[in-house]
Amino acid sequence: MREAERDSGTTRTxxxxxxxxxxxxxxxLAFERENRAYFTRTIPDRGDAYFADFAAVHAARLAEQDAGVCHFHVVTDEQGHLVGRVNLVDVEDGxxxxxxxxxxxAAGRGVATAAVGEVCRTAATAYGLVALTAVTTLDNPASRAVLERNGFLPAGELTLVGRPGIAYRRALR
Incomplete structure (x- = not known):
């Protein structure tokens, strides 16, 4: 478990x-249900099967993690409430x-920037990764800002679920 501090002007959390x-x-599961409509404003919905079969989905994620092909994380606040998740998927060749x-x-309070920064450090130190990629749509300026604040550089345009998008890359060493 790692802790990251975020500074929102006058308050450190x-x-x-x-x-x-x-x-x-x-x-x-409660986090995903509570935020389902919010998430689908900017990213594709997971679909009803994800929620109906969540126990199997969760078990599959843990198996992928045990196999070393993915690293899944939850982000909790000072009270222990789950406020986000940060994942590294398709681990291959560093x-x-x-x-x-x-x-x-938790949106708009620096949580994403702090969590992404911490997972970048963890990726380099605990998982031995040398680079990360990420994609987002062009019409998601908040996500683009989080990536850019964490040292990700634009690596090309693409189409993401029928929408114009951008790929990013960050070297970790």
Missing amino acids: TLRLERLRPDHADAL SAELGYRIGER
Whole structure:
């Protein structure tokens, strides 16, 4: 478990980045349900099957993590409430793709920037990765800002779920 501090002007808040565990299932499902409509404003919906079969989905994620092909994390606040998740998927040849979701209640307060920064440090030190990639749509300026604040550089344009997007890359060493 790692802690990251975020400074929102006058207040310092401690966030905790925790590697996904079996006991996160209930809180993670509640987080995804609570934020489903919020997330679908900017990213594709996970679909009803994700929620209906969440126990199997969670078990599959843990198996992927155990196999070393993915590293999943939850982000909790000072009170231990799950406020986001940050994932590294498709780990291969020292690289992985970064993905993250911060719940609506925590949005706009620096949580994503702090959590992405912490997972970048963890990727380099604990997982031995040398580079990360990420993608977002052009019409998601908040996500683009989080990536750019964390040293990700534009690496090309693409289409993401039928929308114009941009790929980013960050060297970790």
